[in-house]
Amino acid sequence: MLDSKVPAGPLAEKWSKHKFNLKLVNPANKRKYTIIVVGTGLAGSSAAASLAELGYNVKAFCYQDSPRRAHSIAAQGGINAAKNYQNDGDSVYRLFYDTIKGGDYRAREANVYRLAEVSVNIIDQCVAQGVPFAREYGGLLDNRSFGGAQVSRTFYARGQTGQQLLLGAYSALNRQINKGKVTMYNRHEMLDLVTIDGHARGIITRNMVTGAIESHEGHAVLLCTGGYGNVFFLSTNAMGCNVTAAWRAHKRGAFFGNPCYTQIHPTCIPVTGDHQSKLTLMSESLRNDGRVWVPKTVELAQKLRKGEIKISDIKEADRDYYLERKYPSFGNLVPRDVASRNAKEVVDEGRGVGASGIAVFLDFEDAIKRLGEDTVRAKYGNLFDMYYQITDENPYKQPMRIYPAVHYTMGGLWVDYNLMTTVPGLYALGECNFSDHGANRLGASALMQGLADGYFVIPYTVGDYLAGLGFDPVDKNHPNFEKTRKEVEDNVRKLLSLKGSKTVDDIHKKLGHIMWEYCGMARNEVGLTKAKGLIQELRKEFWSDVTVLGENEEMNQSLEKAGRVADFLELGELMVDDALNRRESCGGHFREESQTEEGEAKRDDKNFRYVAAWEYKGENQPEVLHKEPLEFENVKLTQRSYK
Amino acid sequence: MSKSTHLFSSSLGKKLIMSLTGLFLCTFLIVHLIGNLQLFYDDQGKAFNDYAHFMTHFTPIRIVSYLLYASIVIHAVYALVLTINNRKARPVRYAAYEGSANSAWSSRNMGLLGTVLLVFIVTHMSNFWWKYHNDGVPYIEYRTDLTTQETTATELVGEEYTDYVKYVDNDIEILKAKDLYKQVQFTFQNWVLVAFYVIAMAALSFHLIHGFKSAFQTLGFDHQKYAPIIRFIGIWLFGVAIPIGFAAMPIYFYFFN
Amino acid sequence: MSGNMNLTLKVWRQKNDKTRGKFITYQANNISPDMSFLEMLDVVNEELVRKGEDPIHFDHDCREGICGMCSLHINGRPHGPKQGTTTCQLHMRSFHDGQTIVIEPWRAAAFPVIKDLAVDRSAFDRIQQAGGYINVNTGGVPDANSIPIPKVIADEAFESATCISCGACVAACKNASAMLFVSAKISQYALLPQGQTERYSRAQAMVAQMDAEGFGSCTNTGACEAECPVGIKLTNIARMNREYLTAKLFKEEEPH
Incomplete structure (x- = not known):
């Protein structure tokens, strides 16, 4: 029933052939179509700009005060591309292979290969837009290596690669706004999807300044709304990141793929207290030069935590560089899931550092000795400054303290090869979809995927759908617009009527604790079952005892938060269901029941080599699981090893 | 990208005018000081x-002097226009504003300093320029x-003599000219004026410490090779030497002459 | 916890751009020095909500100093007393027990208040839309390494490109001038070879839009540079002046 629409033929030719087979819209007819793009991160901005360049009319929406503030801007480390500028053996096939393997064989081969294939075009495009990537003295582009790879294929702009790439896409978007081809709606939040005869035909938004609930019609709707990491309350996502757009689409018929695949990033600044509102990532690129360690013994760690000894008192022989010890070939550059799980392991053993004991060291002493402080500053200066500002500790003088934190969600709306969801005319791009990273995303691949989808995939595939539609404008007087708008209004009214004793954040924090405890770095049957009950209770508590202040007709951040948390509560339960269903370990999903003797994740390819796509069946109805089997024709499934 | 405005109606164009007139007035100060050292x-x-x-009386210099007067007027008028626009750009003021945390006092008070200087220029010109040109000064x-x-010097009393002459007769050089020097001596016996002149020169110092380098910044001259030289000249020549040189004159006449 | 602080906040409250605002005083008690400034406001807001009062509205999003959404004029300075930080990265250890903190929105005609401390900075977007881009379509571009760019130039362009568009420069400037912001973008493209073709029309279009938005003009006080959380330099403004004057005085707008 789930048709991935992956074209037949050899892997390397699939995309070229498919592009040829896709239907085209005549240049003169493109202006007859309107495309709605929700979200203006890398995927959204690049898609909106590219589609407008082709001649489509685009309406773009973002909840921030400017499209440039989408959370792609916070990506630090870099963007992968199989340019092989370094002559170190990289190729499209190797990037494809690394991504498939890094994702623990839970991604679709054809999608990943296409991603690797267009990665090279992304770099060209960005440079042409004026993105100031790091360069060598000869004037050519510089690269660095990143976790999960043994070649240097990561392009970067100091520790602000996401910012520079997004500003590039934002500039392309601005150009189209100036030309009148894109109408930009800032401070608008999508609250529902409008379908007519099963096809996506518009969205309902709330103007976050005036409160106006508005309908917007279009021939296709592109969701580029990012991930749902904020279901954990604490994550590296921006405060406003939410699942609402994707979740409402899910409730209108879009299947949700692999919701339990969450990436816990190993290098974040540890939590300091209950007041904490978000976690800050330190780029994975730091692991290129930083060495991860904890004291060898629990006793030493205890003394250190109590302040009885200083870090410098711990002799080299008493330091356990556990990643280098356990994974000699990849060392500190093992993939994120492996690094995170190992950090949890040493902390659970009682060897953690910092006042809370929930942290490990990332040490630059050797790098500073080897390269000099100036070189280290040039490479990581802004990250070191950020760390200093947040912790008041100088990382040039003492090791950083880091701990894993929720960072990225590989799961998302299920899409076929054309990035279309199970609702015709509704597409999902970037982190919002489930498609390319399997069960674990490699570093510097999120930027690549967002831009690949927006610049180089959707401009081809959306035409194929539109070409079959005819030229009629969308009927904005169709009763479904009014009906959906009314439902949204009712929901807003219902939220505003809640006058209980709890704040929305109280509930959100509780949800976060449940998710982190039972559906975080390690999961098991008992915990997940318990979590499901807890979330259901919490949902009841939300709808009976939360308080939402103010009115709709003004800027109302209480209302915004309430709507988002209401959706997170529903999503959280589905994540738990998915995690319960997947009784294997793979990538970021670690089921304690399924591990090797050495404690590494153990897949069950026989029973779980599929994408879990969940279908919404109505309020309080269990969701229905659909399976898309994953076929591997080009790579051999092996137990991932980074030893 | 076709939108553009006329140079002088843009904010940058108005700044250009401030910069050019300001720098022209700076060059005048050098000449004025060197001459007055006499x-x-x-x-x-x-x-x-x-x-x-x-x-x-020398024609080229007279032409330059009219340019100078025009520069003063334009500099002041544009300053006023820019200040009004800048005020409009922030209709609601801050309740708390820590300007000193991020900028020099002089840079934030160019309007105040400029107003002091404008009052000074009017006073100064009525003391000397007006009197000199309207026969308020006797000949010597x-x-x-x-x-x-x-x-030997002899005052020529009243309206007895009204013509500049300079000639040599039997190895005796005879010069008859308006005695502006006496007017200077006379003016600077008034301690109120002396004090005002000194205060005005302090204002000039602060105005130019910021103004000189600012003018180059507005023109876009900013290069690590010569920016330090501009800063040096701005501070030591225009901020220190010139104002001290000018201020020395009223002080000298009040106390020592 | 020891070391925690009690603070008095004087916060600007304003329902919308049509009503007048005023300062309201709040107490922020038991504030940990490890909290960020925004987390301190979260604590105050949670208490307000519990009391049934409308929480203080302020813009914020990434809380890691890069999205540029947070603002706040704190005790007379944009992003507070520390240089080189955004408000979200300002930690309460920069304050002391018993201190009174005055919190205001950015004040500029071009940044009207939306609610409380949140202002509308879409003027910045419109300036970028006027010309802050290079005219290239997706696809059909040369290989990335076909345009070598000297490292020093690429680095300098990068420095200019790091602007986060928060508006602190406007907020700090006594004239509410946006020149640091505008010049940073003009500089980035003026430095890079890719930006050369539209170099002069870009400078003119962006300056014209900046003026149309009602920002003040630059008096070179340097307050913007001093308060910029990402260290955008005044050199950019000099470069913009150069670009603009060159465009106006020495470049033909249309061939003839």
Whole structure:
């Protein structure tokens, strides 16, 4: 029933052939179509700009005060591309292979290969837009290596690669706004999807300044709304990141793929207290030069935590560089899931550092000795400054303290090869979809995927759908617009009527604790079952005892938060269901029941080599699981090893 | 990208005018100071008075002087226009504003300093320029024996004599000119004026410490090779040497002459 | 916890751009020095909500100093007393027990208040839309390494490109001038070879839009540079002046 629409033929030719087979819209007819793009991160901005360049009319929406503030801007480390500028053996096939393997064989081969294939075009495009990537003295582009790879294929702009790439896409978007081809709606939040005869035909938004609930019609709707990491309350996502757009689409018929695949990033600044509102990532690129360690013994760690000894008192022989010890070939550059799980392991053993004991060291002493402080500053200066500002500790003088934190969600709306969801005319791009990273995303691949989808995939595939539609404008007087708008209004009214004793954040924090405890770095049957009950209770508590202040007709951040948390509560339960269903370990999903003797994740390819796509069946109805089997024709499934 | 406005109606164009007129006025200050240093000659004002006549009667210099007056007016008018626009750009003021945390006092108070200077210029010109040009200054005659270089000066009283002459007769150089020097002596006996002149020169110092380098910034001259030189000149020549040189004159006449 | 602080906040409250605002005083008690400034406001807001009062509205999003959404004029300075930080990265250890903190929105005609401390900075977007881009379509571009760019130039362009568009420069400037912001973008493209073709029309279009938005003009006080959380330099403004004057005085707008 789930048709991935992956074209037949050899892997390397699939995309070229498919592009040829896709239907085209005549240049003169493109202006007859309107495309709605929700979200203006890398995927959204690049898609909106590219589609407008082709001649489509685009309406773009973002909840921030400017499209440039989408959370792609916070990506630090870099963007992968199989340019092989370094002559170190990289190729499209190797990037494809690394991504498939890094994702623990839970991604679709054809999608990943296409991603690797267009990665090279992304770099060209960005440079042409004026993105100031790091360069060598000869004037050519510089690269660095990143976790999960043994070649240097990561392009970067100091520790602000996401910012520079997004500003590039934002500039392309601005150009189209100036030309009148894109109408930009800032401070608008999508609250529902409008379908007519099963096809996506518009969205309902709330103007976050005036409160106006508005309908917007279009021939296709592109969701580029990012991930749902904020279901954990604490994550590296921006405060406003939410699942609402994707979740409402899910409730209108879009299947949700692999919701339990969450990436816990190993290098974040540890939590300091209950007041904490978000976690800050330190780029994975730091692991290129930083060495991860904890004291060898629990006793030493205890003394250190109590302040009885200083870090410098711990002799080299008493330091356990556990990643280098356990994974000699990849060392500190093992993939994120492996690094995170190992950090949890040493902390659970009682060897953690910092006042809370929930942290490990990332040490630059050797790098500073080897390269000099100036070189280290040039490479990581802004990250070191950020760390200093947040912790008041100088990382040039003492090791950083880091701990894993929720960072990225590989799961998302299920899409076929054309990035279309199970609702015709509704597409999902970037982190919002489930498609390319399997069960674990490699570093510097999120930027690549967002831009690949927006610049180089959707401009081809959306035409194929539109070409079959005819030229009629969308009927904005169709009763479904009014009906959906009314439902949204009712929901807003219902939220505003809640006058209980709890704040929305109280509930959100509780949800976060449940998710982190039972559906975080390690999961098991008992915990997940318990979590499901807890979330259901919490949902009841939300709808009976939360308080939402103010009115709709003004800027109302209480209302915004309430709507988002209401959706997170529903999503959280589905994540738990998915995690319960997947009784294997793979990538970021670690089921304690399924591990090797050495404690590494153990897949069950026989029973779980599929994408879990969940279908919404109505309020309080269990969701229905659909399976898309994953076929591997080009790579051999092996137990991932980074030893 | 077709939208553009006329240069001088844009904010940057108005700044350009401020910069160019300001720099022109700076060059004037150098000339003015060097010329006026002749006040310190112990020659009963002969060189100074002769110089004053030259400056007011040599045609190219007169043309430049009109440019100068125009520059002062334009500089002041544009300053006013820009200030009004800048005020409009922030209709609601801050309740708390820590300007000193991020910028120099002088840079934030160019309007105030400029107003002091404008009042000063009006005072200064009515003290000297107006009197000089409207026969408020009597003539003086210098007879210099060119062999001994001894000079005797005789005041020419009232309206007895009204013509500048300079000639040599039997090794005696005769110069008859308006005695602006005396006007200087007279003016700077008034301690209120002396104090005002000194205060105005302090204002000039602060105005130019910021203004000189600011003018180059507005013109886009900013290069690590010469930016330090501009800053140095701005501070030490225009911020220190020139204002001190000018302020020395009223002080000298009040206390020592 | 020891070391925690009690603070008095004087916060600007304003329902919308049509009503007048005023300062309201709140107490922020038991504030940990490890909290960020925004987390301190979260604590105050949670208490307000519990009391049934409308929480203080302020813009914020990434809380890691890069999205540029947070603002706040704190005790007379944009992004507070520390240089080189955004408000979200300002930690309470920069304050002391018993201190009174005055919190205001950015004040500029071009940044009207939306609610409380949140202002509308879409003027910045419109300036970028006027010309802050290079005219290239997706696809059909040369290989990335076909345009070598000297490292020093690429680095300098990068420095200019790091602007986060928060508006602190406007907020700090006594004239509410946006020149640091505008010049940073003009500089980035003026430095890079890719930006050369539209170099002069870009400078003119962006300056014209900046003026149309009602920002003040630059008096070179340097307050913007001093308060910029990402260290955008005044050199950019000099470069913009150069670009603009060159465009106006020496470049033909249309061939003839």
